[in-house]
Amino acid sequence: MCFLRTHRLRSCDISDGGCAVLSSALRSNPSHLRELDLSENNITESEMKQLSDLLEHPQCKLEKLGLRSCDISDRGCAVLSSALRLNPTHLRELDLSENKMNELGVKILSALLADPQFKLEKLGHRLRSCDISDEDYAVLSLALRSNPSLRELDLSGNNITESKLKKISPLLEHPQCKLQKLVERDYFSDGGCTVLSSALRSNPCLRELDLSENNFGDLGVKVISSLLADPQCKLEKLELRSCWIWDGGCADLSSALRSNPSLRELDLSGNNFGNAGVKQLSDLLADQQCKLEKLGLRSCNISDEACADLSSALRSNLSLRELGLSENKITDSGMKQLSDLLKHPQCKLEKLEIKSCYISNRGCADLSSALRSNPSHLRELDLSGNVITDLGIKQLSDLLEDPRCKLEKLGLRSCNISDGGCADLSSTLRSNLRELDLSENYFRDSGVKQLPHILEDPQCKLG
Incomplete structure (x- = not known):
């Protein structure tokens, strides 16, 4: 069977x-x-x-x-x-x-959703780009108020306007609404933030909010920050990627989260706040009340100075588990600052992404040295897209050979690795490593020949 x-x-x-x-x-x-x-x-x-x-x-x-x-x-x-x-x-x-689907299709679906026997929990990614009108939103909102089982709703890509948000707000304000995750990636601005924030203030069940790729900027963030500062707000995950946030928005967010430290995950990638914005966030991270565990700062126009601020702050508050710094202007100097953090005996960072920066062999040496001093926590490391040659790979290989090293996932995609680097890595694959990405490098048949014998080794744990 x-x-x-x-x-x-x-x-x-x-x-x-x-x-x-x-x-x-x-x-x-x-x-x-x-x-x-x-x-x-x-x-x-x-x-x-x-x-x-x-x-x-x-x-x-x-x-x-x-x-x-x-x-x-x-x-x-x-x-x-x-x-x-x-x-x-x-x-x-x-x-x-x-x-x-157009208006008729949404009305048919809404009639189903209104059935109290229909227990749908996730309508997320689920109505994206279906050309929902203002009237459709009103019908959908009324249906979901009749059946409060929904936990996740994604309305991205439907040309959300302030008037459409007003139509869906009665659902969010309803006392029986148990929505825990709302995704609205679109192009609404400050007024839409005000409508949304007001509705969510009436519903403390929400745990995840994704408003990425909107155009509300610092003024909209000020409205969202006032929601976060509310002691009734229990939001745990907030995504504001590519929202035109500048330094002022970072200051407002940091202030709000010091008032209400329930947030565990924050992703601000794709905003152009630079080092000044990171300084505001670092002041938040240094607060002992801050319990942030995941922070995404990919492509935020930050440099080595920001790495120094982050490293200093995280030595004061060691709750962070994941840090994403890819596609920034970080050089070996910034890597040295991060390595000093990783050396800290109480550092509990488990995942570090620093792809497509300006890190070379020297940065690899500092990183490897730091992780040999405190090897037990980091599980995932991604250095893809940096100018790392075989000499840098030798430094990482020496780290992987340390029996105390617990690294399970290593990304080295597009790093100028040749046959020699592949040979060094092959000699270490009897470590704890589960995933290794060597895509888009320069080794040829002689480098690939190093791998099969290791993969056949019963001590090799690569999946």
């Missing part, structure tokens, strides 16, 4: 006949399948009917269905909705992103 639980057939050019065969096969043994992803196939109304026959089956226990970018129209949505209404209790995640 087949016990398949996950079936992925994305972008497989499935035809009507293929859907019929698949549906028939799964109806013969439907009770084990939990995840089905048919995204990026051109599913016609006829094919949707075949799929619906499976979903209607009383023994179908499907929990996750992916139909992103399948050219599903309003009529297809009606067929799908009808099937789920007949067997509504199991599906928890539905992805209908980037389909051809």
Whole structure:
């Protein structure tokens, strides 16, 4: 008997006949399948009917269905909705992103969502780019207020305006709304932030908020910061990537998070606040009340000076576990500052990403020396896209040979490594390493020949 639980057939050019065969096969043994992803196939109304026959089956226990970018129209949505209404209790995640639904399709879906027997928890990535109008938002919001099981909602890519946010706000303000994750990557500005912040202040259940790729800048961040400062706010993860945030926005965020230190993850990548903004964040990190565990600062126009501020702050507060500094102007001097932090006997950093910076062999030497002094915590290190030659790889290889080194994942993509560097790494693959990325380097057959013998070694742990 087949016990398949996950079936992925994305972008497989499935035809009507293929859907019929698949549906028939799964109806013969439907009770084990939990995840089905048919995204990026051109599913016609006829094919949707075949799929619906499976979903209607009383023994179908499907929990996750992916139909992103399948050219599903309003009529297809009606067929799908009808099937789920007949067997509504199991599906928890539905992805209908980037389909051809318009107002009628959203109304059909909303009628399903309003059914109290339908327990959908994730509609995230799920209505992106479906051209939802202001009126559609009102209908959707009303439906979800009737059925408060939803935990994740993604409305990105629907040209969100302030008026649309006002339509969805009654859902967020509803006392029975248990939404824990909201994703709204679009192009709304300061006014939209005010509407959203006001609604979320009425609902303290939210734990994750992703407003990346919006255009609200420092003024919008000031509004979001006032929400974060509210002692009722229990937000744990905030993503504000590429939001035109400058130094002032960093100052507002830092001040708010000192008032309410519940946040555990903060991603500000792709903003141009530079060293002055990092100084504000460093002052926050130095506060003993700050419990931030993950910080993303990729492509923020920061340099070695910022590394010094971060290193100093994190020696005062050792809660941080993950730090992302890729695509910045960090040289060996900045790497030396970070290495001094890693030497700290109480440093608990487990993941460091510093891809596509300006680190050379000298930076590798400082890093390797630091990790030999305090080798037990770092699990993931990504130095891809830096100018590291075989000499730098030799430094890292010496580190990996240390039995106390617990590094499990190492990224060295596009680092000018040749056959000699590959040979040095091959001699260390009996370490704790689980993943090694050597893509886009310069070694040829002689370098690759070093690897098979090591991979055959029973002590090698590479996956």
